[in-house]
Amino acid sequence: MASEVKNILLVGVGGQGILLASEILSEALMLSGFDVKKAEVHGMAQRGGSVISHVRYGEKVYSPIIPEGEADILFGFELLESYRYLPLLHRDGRAVVNNLRINPPGVSLGQENYVEGIPEKITGHFPQSKIVDGMTLARQAGDLRTVNTVLLGTLSHFLEIDESIWQQALKARVPERFLETNLKAFALGRGV
Amino acid sequence: MEKTILSGNEAIARGAFEAGVMVASAYPGTPSTEILENIVHYPSIDASWAPNEKVSLEVGIGASFGGARALVTMKHVGVNVAADPLFTLSYTGVRGGLVLVVADDPELHSSQNEQDSRNYARFAKVPMLEPSDSEEARAYTRLGFELSEQFDTPVFLRSTTRISHSKSIVFPQEPLSPSTETGLVKDPAKFVMLPGNARKRHYDVEARLEKMAEWACDQPFNRIEEGTSDIGVITSGISYQYAKEVLPEAHILKLGLVHPLPKRLIREFAERFEWLYVIEELDPIIEEQVRAMGIAVKGKDTFPICGELTPGRVAKAISGKEASPAFSHDEVLPNRPPSMCPGCPHRGVFFGLNRLKAFVTGDIGCYTLGFMPPLSAMDTCVCMGASIGNATGISKVLPPEERKRVVAVIGDSTFLHTGINGLMDMVYNDSTATVIILDNSTTGMTGRQDHPGTGYTLGGEKSYQVDLEGLCRSVGVKHIHTIDPYDLDETRDLIRREMERPEVSVIITRRACMLHKRDILERKPPLFVDPDKCTACKACLRLGCPAISWEPEAGEKGKAQVNRLLCVGCGVCEKVCKFGAFGVCDGE
Missing domain, CATH: 3.40.50.920 (Rossmann fold)
Structure with a gap:
């Protein structure tokens, strides 16, 4: 397998804005001069279901899908979904996970139990991981909807992308009137 | 031009633009939908939604016969619908280049089967290009038009979910100008496929493939x-x-x-x-x-x-070896299947059908999720438009008492796609089944596209809106009722009454999709559960609304709870609750 390719797996729940986050991430990687590929699915799979987006970058990327067990970073927007895809993480990989719980239908109906202690399980197996209180920081930034930008800020810590390029990518994808709040959210996330 | 990062679908749209395409037509279908949604941004192209794939291909053929380059796009199963014109188009060949993009869905991410469209290329004797990333998707689309004209043949461009919905770097090229050679040309030996003409064209088809196979080696x-x-x-x-x-x-x-x-x-x-x-x-x-x-x-x-x-x-x-992951679960995780959105107008209909113990012949759309528990109210799902014919057929073999239980359920877009033919048959051949048209004023599952029943075009222009009631009346349906599915009890009573009726009846449940782009959602305030009134009967949970959850720790027996961030205030849960436990939050 091409060793110089880096793999980021974004996971969460349909409706959380994962696809937009992976857009911004891919844009920033392209602007940094990398070959970039990303893969995801639309349609039936998106209706409140488990969502997954693969982002790969390096000098030359072939498969848009990350080979099993080769993810360098698992970027999770929700706890259970992050935990679900943990087996795809490389043994030296790290998870960057939003500390947010969204109940799946079976749990809402009282038929199944949400897995307890996910943050500890993640950091226990992958000690370089980070659990982020995205919602708290988004509230600090002034808008709960900036939670994904907060998370991107935290992720940015682990990637070789210039801060100016992140700002450029955000400007390209975020409407003018929300830009200032989003830049603030990004900085808060990066500071974690 | 500067490099950019595009999905396969965006790149196909770009390639068609570069090739000087004048006409593009499609019916939405995952994973092909975004091609036309992107092509509409190129003002030089006449892009439109057709009611189904057969019509879209026929529109493309007409444009090609008129001398223009035409693009037609569909998902794999759409080719089944368009197969009739396709096989004869292979004989006529083209005037302006014609590329048919077909997007397959291996793994059935959002489909009812995983048929391989390459079989169609062999079956219809049509050349097929297959890109392996977005840059090739752009380049091969452009190339497809050249091959189409060079070899006088339609050309398939095959994509799959992983090409259409993956993004990679693309190097856009300068566009060609659209053809100026459009106009009427009479060429019956080529365009009129009567046996005498078609017999000769078959030889051309075989010769074309042979020539192309040799040419393609270099x-x-x-x-x-x-x-x-x-x-x-x-x-x-x-x-x-x-x-x-x-x-x-x-x-x-x-x-x-x-x-x-x-x-x-x-x-x-x-x-x-x-x-x-x-x-x-x-x-x-x-x-x-x-x-x-x-x-x-x-x-x-x-x-x-x-x-x-x-x-x-x-x-x-x-x-022959499994990869050994660094981590594996030692417990079973709760699944997170897709579900109908909070406030989805279909929810109450399926809730009613479940309670009435109907046997529901289903169809293709968001409402296919009515199959999922706890609604569990769909018993068949075959293909676009199948619900109505399936209901007719199954009714034929049932005793009268059981026959009453059969209800066909179909969305507005699917009804206009291929459902109307089934309804004609139902009346013509004296069926007794009940048809529910779930009219949410959009093609929901593919991401809310317009269709002839919405009164808007792909470009967002106002257009004639098909009158569904009038259409049903014109094929001979005598009992047509329109109802707001948020009126839960009235909807269920109406369905019960029409199921009893030994004649064809159509119920149109009309309420726009909660995500509707034009509907200025008077997003109503969310609801809440009054813990003093909740008796833990769990009736509201049977709605399967993502905004309602069960809190086992609350009270002695647990309580229902509403997630204020998800609730859109449709109020259906309030109507299900016999104890008046749901209230509406006032403002913030």
Whole structure:
């Protein structure tokens, strides 16, 4: 397998804005001069279901899908979904996970139990991981909807992308009137 | 132009623009939908939604006969609907170039089967290009128009979910100007496929394929990438990327044109290797043809025929070994299947059908999720428009009492796609079943596209809005009722009454999709559960609303709770609750 390719797996729940986050991430990687590929699915799979987006970058990327067990970073927007895809993480990989719980239908109906202690399980197996209180920081930034930008800020810590390029990518994808709040959210996330 | 990062679908739209396409037509279908949604941004192209794939191809054919380049796009199962014009288009050939994009869905991410469209290329004798990333999607679309005109044939461009919905870097080129040679040309020997004319054209079709197969041996899109090992691989499309990933040292024959195959090139390549793989998703199309040439290969005896390939699946097939993950779960995780949105107007209808113990023949759309528990109110789902014919057929073989239980459920877009024909049959042949048209004023599952029943075009222009009631009346339905599905009890009573009626009746449940782009959602305030009134009966949970959850720790027996961030205030839960436990939050 091409060793110089880096793999980021974004996971969460349909409706959380994962696809937009992976857009911004891919844009920033392209602007940094990398070959970039990303893969995801639309349609039936998106209706409140488990969502997954693969982002790969390096000098030359072939498969848009990350080979099993080769993810360098698992970027999770929700706890259970992050935990679900943990087996795809490389043994030296790290998870960057939003500390947010969204109940799946079976749990809402009282038929199944949400897995307890996910943050500890993640950091226990992958000690370089980070659990982020995205919602708290988004509230600090002034808008709960900036939670994904907060998370991107935290992720940015682990990637070789210039801060100016992140700002450029955000400007390209975020409407003018929300830009200032989003830049603030990004900085808060990066500071974690 | 500067490089950019595009999805396969965006790149196909770009390629069509660069090729000077004048007309584009489609019916939405995952994973093909975004091609037309992107093409509409190029003002030089007349882009439109057709009511179904057959019509869209016929529109494309007309534009081609008029001298323009035309693009038609659909998902794999759409080709089944468009197959009738397709097979004869193969005989007529084209005037302006015509490219038919077909997007397959290996792994059935959002489909009812995983048919391999390459079979259609062979069956209809139509050449097929298969890109392996977005840049090739752009370039091959453009190339497709050239081949179409050069060989006087329609050309397939085959995508798959992993091409259409993956993004990679694209280098856009300068566009050509659209043809100025449009106009009426009479050429009956080519355009009028009566037996006498068509008989002759069949010879042209066979000669065209033979010529193309030889020509394609020397084209850059069918290329050999030399490696360092003693393994040879023949592959195409997304499988090429997995082959490069897993066998970086192999020699690879990458096919850009998957029909007709470049036999001379394949033979020259194959002779060099003792060990030859054909890596292809789904059916053994390349493999069987290579075997028929007398060449031994490893194909579907090694790689799976069902589902999509992935780097992991290819690696496992070759090595025979499972990857050992650094972490594996020691518990069973709760699933997170897709579900109807909070406030979805379909929810109350399926709740009613469940309570009435109806046998529901279903159809294709968001409402197929009515199958999922706790609604569990869909008993069949075959293809677009099938619900109505299925209801007619099943009613024929039931005793009168049981016959009453049969209800067909179909969305507005699907009804106009191919449901109306079934309804005509129902009346004409004296069926007794009940049809519910779930009219949410959009094509929901594919991401809310317009159709003739919404009164808007792809470009957002106001247009004539089909009168569904009038349409049903005109085919002879005598009992037509329109109701707001948020009126839960009234909807259920109406369904019960019409199920009893020994004649065809149509119920139109009309309420716009909660995500509707034009509906200025008077997003109502969310509801809450009054814990003092909640008796823990769990009736509201049977709605399967993502905004309602069960809190087992609350009270003695647990309580229902509303997630204020998800609730859109539709109020259906309030109507289900016999104890008045739901209240509306006042403001913030």
